[in-house]
Amino acid sequence: MNKLYVMDAEDCLNRLPENTFQTVYIDPPYNTQSKKFEYHDHYDDWEDFITSKIRKTRQVMQETGVLFVSIDDNKLIELRLICNEVFGKDNFLGMFITRQTTRSNAKHINTIHEYIIAYAKNKRKAPAFEIKRLEIPFYADKLLPLMAEIKKEHKQNGIASATQLLKKRLKEFEKIEYFSFLKNYSIVDENGEICFATDLSTPNGEPCELYIEEIMLHLPALKSRGWSSKEKFIKLFNENKLLFKQGRPYEKHLLSESKDNAMSILNFYSRQGKHDLERLDLGNVFSTAKPVEMIKYLIKISQISHNDKILDFFAGSGTTAQAVLECNQEDNGQREFVLCQVQEEIKNNLYAIEYLSGLGYQSNIAEIIKLRLARLQYFIQFTYEIE
């Protein structure tokens, strides 16, 4: 069940069952001392404030679980040390850099980025951070038009012509950074899909013929190689991933399903978080909302199933809930969010206070989440409990 706890994170963490969450994303107050935010950001004992929560977080994560924490230069080192102590240095997975719209305007180096650090409860059990390229806007922006163009050519003029066109396009892609992986994708299949193929013979098998009754496939013995297992052929057949060239079977790898490992520089701009709120007619109610797409990305790379439970105990405007709901919408998943937001009066934002009160909401930050979730319910069907 989706849940919003309106209470101190510490109390919430004490109530949550152990070994439950696959992904925990938090965006704590960075202790900037700034007086511009809707929440208080001045702590004398920030390290203590965070440490006890990080300890409890580890307990509520499942064995395969991953913790992501947003942070800036101000507290990066302290946070790393705390997490190293709680999770063990070996469970550090790496660190992302994300784009900031605002500049630090420092005299020496103008900081325009911040970080997301990632720790596993148990690095050996954590999933590989893989994601379909088409789910990354950076790739999708170039790959989707290419796929559409080839499909159209296939439909109008057939496979040979589509393959010719693909060859020409691949040559153009050679020059584009991060697209060198494309050079293998030189085949157009019978549906007009772009793919590459790998041989299904194996060097270490006995040469012998293979007859698979279930799928009516007969493969003669090769001179010096064996064939992949019967089970593999059946599985590929059922997934429509068998491809034949000159009578020989190959495994088909579709471009639409190609995956990539997460890269350390993320192309998400902090400004996008504000746009996400604007789309719900909530622009200007919360100034430090993170981009929905960024949290969706973190959920997807760390997921083990479409039923994962996702926790954010510094919920702010509730971006993580929206990310979870959108992930579910995209793949018919059953993920659940648990958010926690302390009962904190909105500061420094008279507009937000008046806007909320005009709609019958109170003037604390948790009410922003409630309003955001109510707006999302116009587009997405879901329920949640409040405690």
Ligand SMILES: C[S@@+](CC[C@H](N)C(=O)[O-])C[C@H]1O[C@@H](n2cnc3c(N)ncnc32)[C@H](O)[C@@H]1O
């Ligand atoms: C940087 S904001 C999070 C913004 C959020 N990621 C978003 O996209 O809207 C940090 C939030 O943590 C909340 N917070 C601070 N101390 C807390 C505590 N002890 N328990 C729960 N929430 C807390 C603040 O009120 C603030 O809303």
